Amino acid sequence: MTDVLIPTLETDRLVLRAPVPADVAPFAAFYASDAAKYVGGPLRDFQVWRYTAEVIGHWQLRGFGRWMVERKDAPGAIGLIGLHAPPDWPEPEVGWMLWDGNGKGYAAEAARAARDYAWNTLGLTTLISSIAPENAASIRVAEGMGARREAQGFEHPLFGTMAVWRHPAPEALS
Template sequence: MMRIEIPQLETERLILRGPQLSDFEAVAAFFASDRSKFVGGPMSAEQAWRTLALEAGHWALRGYGRWIVAERDTNAPVGNIGLWFPHGWPEPEIGWDLFEGFEGKGYATEAATAARSYAYDVLGWDTAISLVDPNNTASRKLAQRMGARHDGDFTHERFGTVQIWRHLSPDELVNGGMEAYA
């Protein structure tokens, strides 16, 4: 059996961990819902299974990926957030999918900020983007909360035209950026 080492990150309220078989029900529910319309859904349970497997496979192929985010207190999966760079993407991304019932708690911002810190501090990235559907107001607002700026558009073969949101660089974060005052 192939083993993939996925680092676990912890924030004040969350644990970012590798995907597990026990996460399938939450992932399938997300992808069956209208919440997934900006990321390829809604889709069947069979397609959701493939999506969960490709999330794990991204870790094997790239050495990084998106974590399942779980509440620290309950271990309930709240989303799938992290680093993403599949073939066809313009450059490495910080991406987020937040599951039904967990919006409005700041979880996506908390987890995406931890993922960005990992990208910069551990992987040595000097920039990151987030691709956002122009109609996805919640994702656009999250990118803005993190200090990202609209940096043009990108046309993807499956998702159409999406906005590129450029995150603050490590230097901007250290030298007066939003995390300098945390």
């Protein structure tokens, strides 16, 4: 197996980068809050540390994954956004979670960068987002990115039935 370097992506306002040890504390604070209810929270600090290691390991096992996101004008991670495809997933997913900056368009901006990376760098041709049916904020992000809800849901191994949102194919975005 070859070591995988996690690339850094930039948008107008954001940097998507590899996780670093300093990210664990804000990530753990998010997972200790009610804001994490749609993504498996609450989690204890040691569980978040393990989850961060899982995020890094996904890059090694799949050759792609999720990035920590920070604003260019303020250091420190504000979320985790990117690509995810565990073996029990229906197909590759672009997902987002922000613990700071909700309502400012950061989730969609970073998720678009991740989706562009999937299309243009990895050559993927299909992406979904699995979203809890009651997660209105994430649904707005998916709709804003042009994703459409499919009739068939997805049984998440931990969270139960999730709605599947299909992203437009690369050629539909040109």
